[in-house]
Amino acid sequence: MTKNQTLYDLAIIGGGINGCGIAADAAGRGLKVYLCEKNDLASGTSSMSSKxxxxxxxxxxxxxxxxxxxxxxxxxxxxxxxxxxxxxxxxxxxxxxxxxxxxxxxxxxxxxxxxxxxxxxxxxxxxxxxxxxxxxxxxxxxxxxxxxxxxDDARLVVSNAVQARDKGAHIHVYTEATSIQFDQQDKVWIVELRHKLTQKTTQICARHIINAAGPWLNQLYEAAISEQKAPRNIxxxxxxxxxxxxxxxxxxxxxxxxxxxxxxxxxxxxxxxxxxxxxxxxxxxxxxxxxxxxxxxxxxxxxxxxxxxxxxxxxxxxxxxxxxxxxxxxxxxxxxxITRDYTIEMQTIDGKNALISIYGGKITTYRKLGEAVLKHLHPFYPSLRGPWTATQPLPGVKQLNEPFENILSAVAARCSFLNDATVNRYARSYGHLAELFLKGAINTKALGINFGADLYQAEVDYLIRFEWAFSADDILWRRTKLGLKLNAEEQKNLDKYVKSAVMNMN
Ligand SMILES: Cc1cc2nc3c(=O)[nH]c(=O)nc-3n(C[C@H](O)[C@H](O)[C@H](O)COP(=O)(O)OP(=O)(O)OC[C@H]3O[C@@H](n4cnc5c(N)ncnc54)[C@H](O)[C@@H]3O)c2cc1C
Known part of the structure; x- marks a missing residue:
C-alpha cells in the first residue's frame, strides 16, 4: 500500500442488486465503500429476472x-x-x-x-x-x-447505486477486479482493477472484501483471490x-x-x-x-x-x-x-480482515441480505450505526409510503407537453429525480434530440452524467427498456451520440 492510496473499509466486487444494496447500506452507516462492476450495473443476473x-x-x-x-x-x-x-x-x-x-x-x-x-x-x-x-x-x-x-429490476439496482453514491460510496463501472491479494505487511487487501474501456489498470486497498459477483462468484474466488476451493459449491x-x-x-x-x-x-x-x-x-x-x-x-x-x-x-x-x-x-x-435463499460465507485473516462471499438470494431479499452482511461486519466496527434501510426511501421518493400519484403529478407538472405514457415512464423510472432533467423545459424542443419513442437528449445526458451509462445498450436495455421500441436506425443514432458524449465527458 502506498502513501497516496485511499484505504476503503469495504471493496465490493459486483454491481448487481446484492453488491449495490450492500454498498448503499454500508455507506449509509458511515463505512468507506468502493464498488467495482466489470460491465454495466445490473448487466448480470439482476436485469434478467422475472422482475x-x-x-x-x-x-x-x-x-x-x-x-x-x-x-x-x-x-x-x-x-x-x-x-x-x-x-x-x-x-x-x-x-x-x-x-x-x-x-x-x-x-x-x-x-x-x-x-x-x-x-x-x-x-x-x-x-x-x-x-x-x-x-x-x-x-x-x-x-x-x-x-x-x-x-423494474435493473432500475432498482441503479437506484441503490445512486443511494450508495449519495452516502459517499465510490462506484466504478466497466472496472474488473482481476486480482485480490492480502498484503501481510500492511494488513489490507489489495485489489487490482482493469478499466475495460481504457484498458488502464489501477489498485485500491480495503480492510474487507465482499464478493458479490453473482454467477462469477466462485470463478473470481478461485482465479483472483485464492488458489483454494471456494467455501461453497455454486x-x-x-x-x-x-x-x-x-x-x-x-x-x-x-x-x-x-x-x-x-x-x-x-x-x-x-x-x-x-x-x-x-x-x-x-x-x-x-x-x-x-x-x-x-x-x-x-x-x-x-x-x-x-x-x-x-x-x-x-x-x-x-x-x-x-x-x-x-x-x-x-x-x-x-x-x-434448489433453495433460492441466500447464504453468506465469511472467512477472515487472523480474525481481522474479512472476505465475505454471497451465494444465492433474490432481488426481493437484497435489502435483508445487505443487513445480514453488515451484521457480519459489526464485530470489526463496534460503534457502527444500526440498520436504516427499511425506513429510508430510495432516491426519487420524498418520504416513506409517498403515494405514487404524488410523484406522478409532480413529474407531470414539469412536462405537461408530453404524452401520458412518457410522463408515466419518467415517474416510474426516476421518481422525483426526473425533475432534474425536466426542469425549465417548456416544450419538447427544450429536451433536445428525440432519439425515438420519446427518448430525449435531456434524459440521455442525465443517464450519462448521473447514472453511469456508457453505451447505447446501457440506456436501451437497463436504464430504460426502450430497446424494444427504437428501430435499428434510431439505435445507431443513439449509439453515435452516447459515444461522443462519453468522450467529451472524459
Ligand atoms: C431467470 C431468473 C428469474 C428470476 N426472477 C426473480 C424474481 O422474479 N424475483 C426475485 O426476487 N429474484 C429473481 N431472480 C433472482 C435474482 O435475479 C438474483 O438472485 C439476483 O439478481 C442476483 O444478484 P447478484 O447481485 O448476486 O448477481 P448479479 O446481478 O449477477 O451481479 C453480479 C455482478 O458481478 C459482476 N462481476 C463479476 N465478476 C466481476 C469482477 N471480477 N469484477 C467486477 N465485477 C464483476 C457481474 O458483471 C455482475 O454484474 C431470478 C433469477 C433468474 C436467473
Missing part, C-alpha cells in the same frame, strides 16, 4: 417458510421505500384439477396471505371465468386471484423469458401450472408486451452472453398455448432474455427445487 418482488408462492411446496415469510415482509418494505419502482400486480391462477387440487391451492394462498403480519395487498379469492370473454381456453372455467408485486441454473406482443390479455399477470410441477408466469410488460417465463436448467456454458435455447423456447410457448385461446408460434417472439441464478448448492436433483 417480481414476491414471497414466491411455489416455494411453499418446498417448505421454504423462512424465505417466503421474509420475502413477503420485504414486499411491504419495498412498496413503502420505492412506490415508483415496486407496484402491486394482480395474478390470475387458472385451476387445472389434474395438476393440483383446489383445496391445496386454497390452503397455499391462505398461508401466503397470512404468513406475514403486515400485508397491505388484497387477499386471494376464487374466481370463475366467463367462457365467452375469457382469454383462457374453454376448459378453464375456474381459478384464483391473488396479489404480488412487480419491479449451482448455475439458467432461466429464460420470451417477450411477445400483448393481445387482449389485460392487466392481470397469470401464473400457469405445468405437468412437470413447475409454474410459468405471463406478465404484462411496458403496456404493449408480455413476458413469459421462466425455465430452470442446469447451466455449464460461458457466463457472458447467455442465450435462450430452442427447447426452452418450445417449453414456454407450449405452456402458454395449453392455457390461452390465442396460440403462439416462434414468429410471435419479439425478444427474449436469459440469466443464471447463482444458487448455493444444496445437492438437490431438481434445478427448480
Amino acid at each position: 417480481l418482488i414476491h414471497g414466491g408462492l411455489r416455494y411453499l411446496e418446498h417448505y421454504e417458510f423462512r424465505l417466503v415469510k421474509e420475502s413477503l415482509a420485504e414486499r411491504e418494505v419495498m412498496l413503502a421505500k420505492a412506490p415508483h419502482l415496486v407496484t402491486p400486480l394482480k395474478f390470475t391462477l387458472p385451476h387445472r384439477p389434474h395438476l393440483r387440487p383446489a383445496w391445496m391451492i386454497r390452503a397455499g394462498l391462505f398461508l401466503y396471505d397470512n404468513l406475514t403480519r403486515r400485508n397491505s395487498l388484497p387477499k386471494a379469492k376464487s374466481i370463475e371465468f366467463n367462457v365467452k370473454t375469457s382469454v383462457l381456453t374453454d376448459e378453464i372455467t375456474k381459478g384464483f386471484e391473488y396479489f404480488d408485486c412487480w419491479t 449451482r448455475l441454473i439458467k432461466g429464460s423469458h420470451l417477450i411477445i406482443k400483448r393481445d387482449g390479455e389485460g392487466d392481470s399477470a397469470f401464473i400457469l401450472q405445468n405437468k412437470d410441477k413447475r409454474i410459468v408466469f405471463v406478465l404484462p410488460y411496458l403496456n404493449d408486451f408480455l413476458i413469459i417465463g421462466t425455465t430452470d436448467k442446469e447451466y455449464q456454458g460461458k457466463l457472458d452472453n447467455i442465450q435462450i435455447d430452442e427447447q426452452e423456447q418450445d417449453y414456454l410457448l407450449d405452456i402458454y398455448n395449453q392455457h390461452f385461446k390465442r396460440q403462439l408460434s416462434s414468429s410471435d417472439i419479439v425478444s427474449s432474455y436469459s440469466g443464471v441464478r447463482p444458487l448455493c448448492d444444496d445437492e438437490s436433483n431438481d434445478p427448480s427445487a
Whole structure:
C-alpha cells in the first residue's frame, strides 16, 4: 500500500442488486465503500429476472417458510421505500384439477396471505371465468386471484447505486477486479482493477472484501483471490423469458401450472408486451452472453398455448432474455427445487480482515441480505450505526409510503407537453429525480434530440452524467427498456451520440 492510496473499509466486487444494496447500506452507516462492476450495473443476473418482488408462492411446496415469510415482509418494505419502482400486480391462477387440487391451492394462498403480519395487498379469492370473454381456453372455467408485486429490476439496482453514491460510496463501472491479494505487511487487501474501456489498470486497498459477483462468484474466488476451493459449491441454473406482443390479455399477470410441477408466469410488460417465463436448467456454458435455447423456447410457448385461446408460434417472439441464478448448492436433483435463499460465507485473516462471499438470494431479499452482511461486519466496527434501510426511501421518493400519484403529478407538472405514457415512464423510472432533467423545459424542443419513442437528449445526458451509462445498450436495455421500441436506425443514432458524449465527458 502506498502513501497516496485511499484505504476503503469495504471493496465490493459486483454491481448487481446484492453488491449495490450492500454498498448503499454500508455507506449509509458511515463505512468507506468502493464498488467495482466489470460491465454495466445490473448487466448480470439482476436485469434478467422475472422482475417480481414476491414471497414466491411455489416455494411453499418446498417448505421454504423462512424465505417466503421474509420475502413477503420485504414486499411491504419495498412498496413503502420505492412506490415508483415496486407496484402491486394482480395474478390470475387458472385451476387445472389434474395438476393440483383446489383445496391445496386454497390452503397455499391462505398461508401466503397470512404468513406475514403486515400485508397491505388484497387477499386471494376464487374466481370463475366467463367462457365467452375469457382469454383462457374453454376448459378453464375456474381459478384464483391473488396479489404480488412487480419491479423494474435493473432500475432498482441503479437506484441503490445512486443511494450508495449519495452516502459517499465510490462506484466504478466497466472496472474488473482481476486480482485480490492480502498484503501481510500492511494488513489490507489489495485489489487490482482493469478499466475495460481504457484498458488502464489501477489498485485500491480495503480492510474487507465482499464478493458479490453473482454467477462469477466462485470463478473470481478461485482465479483472483485464492488458489483454494471456494467455501461453497455454486449451482448455475439458467432461466429464460420470451417477450411477445400483448393481445387482449389485460392487466392481470397469470401464473400457469405445468405437468412437470413447475409454474410459468405471463406478465404484462411496458403496456404493449408480455413476458413469459421462466425455465430452470442446469447451466455449464460461458457466463457472458447467455442465450435462450430452442427447447426452452418450445417449453414456454407450449405452456402458454395449453392455457390461452390465442396460440403462439416462434414468429410471435419479439425478444427474449436469459440469466443464471447463482444458487448455493444444496445437492438437490431438481434445478427448480434448489433453495433460492441466500447464504453468506465469511472467512477472515487472523480474525481481522474479512472476505465475505454471497451465494444465492433474490432481488426481493437484497435489502435483508445487505443487513445480514453488515451484521457480519459489526464485530470489526463496534460503534457502527444500526440498520436504516427499511425506513429510508430510495432516491426519487420524498418520504416513506409517498403515494405514487404524488410523484406522478409532480413529474407531470414539469412536462405537461408530453404524452401520458412518457410522463408515466419518467415517474416510474426516476421518481422525483426526473425533475432534474425536466426542469425549465417548456416544450419538447427544450429536451433536445428525440432519439425515438420519446427518448430525449435531456434524459440521455442525465443517464450519462448521473447514472453511469456508457453505451447505447446501457440506456436501451437497463436504464430504460426502450430497446424494444427504437428501430435499428434510431439505435445507431443513439449509439453515435452516447459515444461522443462519453468522450467529451472524459
Ligand atoms: C431467470 C431468473 C428469474 C428470476 N426472477 C426473480 C424474481 O422474479 N424475483 C426475485 O426476487 N429474484 C429473481 N431472480 C433472482 C435474482 O435475479 C438474483 O438472485 C439476483 O439478481 C442476483 O444478484 P447478484 O447481485 O448476486 O448477481 P448479479 O446481478 O449477477 O451481479 C453480479 C455482478 O458481478 C459482476 N462481476 C463479476 N465478476 C466481476 C469482477 N471480477 N469484477 C467486477 N465485477 C464483476 C457481474 O458483471 C455482475 O454484474 C431470478 C433469477 C433468474 C436467473
